[in-house]
Amino acid sequence: MVRRAEFWGGLFWLAFGVFVTWQGWLLELGSLREPGSGFVFFWLGLLISALAISIALNGVRGKGPLLGELWQGARWRNVLLVILALIAFGFLFEQLGFVICSLALLLFLMTFVDPVKPVLSIPISIVAAVGVWYVLEKVLLVQLPKGSWLEGLPLLG
Template sequence: MNAPSSERRIVLGSAELWAALLWLAVSVLVAWAGWDLGIGTAAAPGSGFLPFWTGLLMCGFSLAVLWSTLTTAGPSIASLWSGARWGNVIFMIVSLVVYVALFETLGFLLATIPLLIVLLRGVDPVPWRTAVPLAMLSTFAVWWVLKRLLLIQLPAGVFGIG
């Protein structure tokens, strides 16, 4: 995926560079959190002992990754998404977040059937006459197996359907 294209040395736009910097920040945060929790002594290590040392290790590894991005340029952020249908990715993420927010209020059946229809229609639309029955059938099948066969609770929602 990370094609070594040596002619494209766009260091500032390098995806690798930004990823490494992000991890570096995370590792400093972790090490600091460990320090804050208390490292303890060698004979009685405290809660922060492992977070602290892991944080330092992460620092080392992210610096190593950072170093390698400076010596061999990887793909730029723009090139990673060139030609990608990123709209689909956003669409799917947004649908999932909305779904989760409504999950407990609407209940499993009322939330899941629309989600499936949206996903079936939103990306490379499946004909309605397939999408609707498929969404309903698969949701009901899962619901039946879980609730009746395995006795697992699914939220029924405020309308108590399911």
């Protein structure tokens, strides 16, 4: 029981669900017709808790992999590369802007983490970065950083 990954995962999500439920309760629930600021958090926390209990019970019943088997075959180099790339993305986001940072991140991930041929990775990266920028900036009207070095160019504004 204690060695099953589902049991420990279920306990983690149960703790998270209880925390979200408690915070929702503290924010004031309101009523169904006039929900308060904690209404959605409260009910979402209860849903997370219920699902977590079912997962933990599967672990108690002996279903699922053992905790030691869960990490066998993990590619830790790739995990580290992704974490470092996301940290670099966060630090450079304001200076370089959304499009350049997203393009660089996607190219890095498709070149070093999970290699894809350049014939595919370059157009996919360009279309994804510019496409997401277009949807966020032009359709949803979300202001994204253009990059301090691109401030004067009308190209992205």
